[in-house]
Amino acid sequence: MIINHPLLGPRDSAEFVYLGDASLIERPDPAAETALADFVDYAYMRENPAGSLRELWFHEAGDRSWLVVTRNTMTHEISDVQMARDVARKIGCSK
Amino acid sequence: MRYSGFKVIKEALTGHKGWTPAWRDPEPQSHYDIVIIGGGGHGLATAHYLAKVYGEKKIAVLEKGWIGGGNVGRNTTIVRSNYLLDGNEPFYEMSLKLWEGLEQDLNYNAMISQRGIMNLIHSDAQRDAFVRRGNAMMLNGADAEYLDLDQIKKEYPFLNFDDARFPIKGGLAQRRGGTVRHDAVAWGYARSADSHGVDIIQNCEVTGFRIENGKCLGVETSRGYIGASKVGCAVAGSSGRLMAKANMRLPIESHVLQAFVSEGLKPVLPGVITFGAGHFYVSQSDKGGLVFGGDLDGYNSYAQRGNLPVVEDVCEGGMAIMPMIGRARLLRMWGGIMDMSMDGSPIIDQTHIDGLYFNGGWCYGGFKATPASGMVFAHLLAKDEPHETATAYRFDRFKTGHMIDEKGMGNQPNLH
Structure with a gap:
C-alpha cells in the first residue's frame, strides 16, 4: 500500500506503524461522571467496519507525524490522508 | 454409514457403488432449539458436541458459503497446548486431548499427526x-x-x-503437538453432526437478528426467517460484521x-x-x-x-x-x-441479549482450539453456564481487568 503523505507525498506503508481506529483521538473526559465506562469503551471496544475506516498511522521511518488515513478494509484502497494534528484541532483538542 | 478398512476393501471390490454423501442437504425448518451461525470448524464442532455429548435435538448450522470454506480451510494446521496462563492452558490442553481421540470419536480420518x-x-x-x-x-x-x-x-x-x-x-x-488435516476436521465434524440429526444448511447467509424486548427470537437469512430458542455465533474473522447486525460492538479488530x-x-x-x-x-x-x-x-x-x-x-x-x-x-x-x-485471547460467553451467544476473538490460534471450542460452546449453549475450562473467556473481563494477555502487549490487537 502507498500512503499519500500530505507533506512528503507518496510513501510505502512499510515506513509506518499502525495504531488503529482514529476515534482514539477523541479521548473521553476523565472528570466526567461516566469516566470509567467511557474509558473502558474507549480503550477496548471497536466499530471494526467492513468498508471505509478512519485510522491512525505513525510515520516512524519518516517525519514521525501521525496521519489519519481513510481506507477501505475490503479493498485496501486509500481515499483520504490528513495530518492527525489538523483533525484533532478541528474537533477542539488542544494538541 | 460407518467408515472402516473393511468397508474400503469391500467398496474397492464392488466398484465403489456403495458410498453415500457424507451429510444431507436439508431445507431449513421454521424453528430450531439451537441455531449456530457459521459452518466452520468451531460451529460444526459445537453442533457435534451439542448433539452427541449434551443430547440436544433440533439443531441447525447456518453457513453463508460452503462448510469449511473459511478459516478452517485457510490455516497452517498446527495443534499444540503450549500456553502459560491459567485462563488458557487448561482449555488448550483439553483441546489437545480431544484431538488425540478425535478420529475415533468422529469415525473419520483427520490425519492427526503428533510429530511434535x-x-x-x-x-x-x-x-x-x-x-x-x-x-x-x-x-x-x-x-x-x-x-x-x-x-x-x-x-x-x-x-x-x-x-x-x-x-x-x-x-x-x-x-x-503436531498437525492435522484441516479440511478433514470440518468434514468429519459435519458428517458426525449430521448423523446425529443436525441440519447443516449451506448457502444460507444470516442477514439480521430478530430481537424483541432484549430477547433474540431468531435470525433473518437469505433463505428466509428461521426461529431459534438460542442462537450461537461462531464466525471468527467476520465477528465484527455479524454482531454489528445485533448492534453490538466488540473488543475485536x-x-x-x-x-x-x-x-x-x-x-x-x-x-x-x-x-x-x-x-x-x-x-x-x-x-x-x-x-x-x-x-x-x-x-x-x-x-x-x-x-x-x-x-x-x-x-x-x-x-x-x-x-x-x-x-x-x-x-x-x-x-x-x-x-x-484486545488481549489476544478468545471470548466464549452469553451476550447482553437473551438467547444470543458468542464465540470468537480467536486471533490466529483458532484451529488448534477447534474441539475444545466446540465442547465449551456446546456446554454454554446447553447449560447456560460456562464450561470449567472456559470460565475466563468472558465479555466483561476488559471492564473488570481480568485480561488473559499471553504476550503482555496490552490492548493493541495487531501485536498479539
Missing part, C-alpha cells in the same frame, strides 16, 4: 521465559521438554546454528494473516519449528509442501489477501533459521481474516 512442535530459544532471558512456560504446561497436565543445543543439533541438523545475530541456545518441545506453501519436497522437517527471535513457524505437510507463516500484516482488513512487506519479513525469518528454505520455490500464498481481540 519445537520453539527455538535464542537468549538467556528467553530460556528463562520458556522454561517457566514449560513448567506451567506441566502443572496443567500437558507435556513439555527442554532441549539443549546438542539435542537440537541431533534432531534438527539443518538449522542455522552459526547465526551471529540470533544464535540457537535451546528449545522448548511439546512432543504431543479484524486483521489479515498470510500463510505460504512451498512446492512438494521429500521429507525434510520432522515436526513443527518456530523461530524465537522473529515471528516464523514452519511444518511440512504430508504432501511434502513446507507450510509456513509469520506476522499479521498489521492493519484492519477483511480482504483475505495481504501485502508484500510481510511476505518479505516472513521469508527473512525462514532464511534466518533454516537457510535451506531458500532453495524451495513458493507454490501458494493466501490471507485469512482473524478476529484479533
Whole structure:
C-alpha cells in the first residue's frame, strides 16, 4: 500500500506503524461522571467496519507525524490522508 | 454409514457403488432449539458436541458459503497446548486431548499427526521465559521438554546454528503437538453432526437478528426467517460484521494473516519449528509442501489477501533459521481474516441479549482450539453456564481487568 503523505507525498506503508481506529483521538473526559465506562469503551471496544475506516498511522521511518488515513478494509484502497494534528484541532483538542 | 478398512476393501471390490454423501442437504425448518451461525470448524464442532455429548435435538448450522470454506480451510494446521496462563492452558490442553481421540470419536480420518512442535530459544532471558512456560504446561497436565543445543543439533541438523545475530541456545518441545488435516476436521465434524440429526444448511447467509424486548427470537437469512430458542455465533474473522447486525460492538479488530506453501519436497522437517527471535513457524505437510507463516500484516482488513512487506519479513525469518528454505520455490500464498481481540485471547460467553451467544476473538490460534471450542460452546449453549475450562473467556473481563494477555502487549490487537 502507498500512503499519500500530505507533506512528503507518496510513501510505502512499510515506513509506518499502525495504531488503529482514529476515534482514539477523541479521548473521553476523565472528570466526567461516566469516566470509567467511557474509558473502558474507549480503550477496548471497536466499530471494526467492513468498508471505509478512519485510522491512525505513525510515520516512524519518516517525519514521525501521525496521519489519519481513510481506507477501505475490503479493498485496501486509500481515499483520504490528513495530518492527525489538523483533525484533532478541528474537533477542539488542544494538541 | 460407518467408515472402516473393511468397508474400503469391500467398496474397492464392488466398484465403489456403495458410498453415500457424507451429510444431507436439508431445507431449513421454521424453528430450531439451537441455531449456530457459521459452518466452520468451531460451529460444526459445537453442533457435534451439542448433539452427541449434551443430547440436544433440533439443531441447525447456518453457513453463508460452503462448510469449511473459511478459516478452517485457510490455516497452517498446527495443534499444540503450549500456553502459560491459567485462563488458557487448561482449555488448550483439553483441546489437545480431544484431538488425540478425535478420529475415533468422529469415525473419520483427520490425519492427526503428533510429530511434535519445537520453539527455538535464542537468549538467556528467553530460556528463562520458556522454561517457566514449560513448567506451567506441566502443572496443567500437558507435556513439555527442554532441549539443549546438542539435542537440537541431533534432531534438527539443518538449522542455522552459526547465526551471529540470533544464535540457537535451546528449545522448548511439546512432543504431543503436531498437525492435522484441516479440511478433514470440518468434514468429519459435519458428517458426525449430521448423523446425529443436525441440519447443516449451506448457502444460507444470516442477514439480521430478530430481537424483541432484549430477547433474540431468531435470525433473518437469505433463505428466509428461521426461529431459534438460542442462537450461537461462531464466525471468527467476520465477528465484527455479524454482531454489528445485533448492534453490538466488540473488543475485536479484524486483521489479515498470510500463510505460504512451498512446492512438494521429500521429507525434510520432522515436526513443527518456530523461530524465537522473529515471528516464523514452519511444518511440512504430508504432501511434502513446507507450510509456513509469520506476522499479521498489521492493519484492519477483511480482504483475505495481504501485502508484500510481510511476505518479505516472513521469508527473512525462514532464511534466518533454516537457510535451506531458500532453495524451495513458493507454490501458494493466501490471507485469512482473524478476529484479533484486545488481549489476544478468545471470548466464549452469553451476550447482553437473551438467547444470543458468542464465540470468537480467536486471533490466529483458532484451529488448534477447534474441539475444545466446540465442547465449551456446546456446554454454554446447553447449560447456560460456562464450561470449567472456559470460565475466563468472558465479555466483561476488559471492564473488570481480568485480561488473559499471553504476550503482555496490552490492548493493541495487531501485536498479539
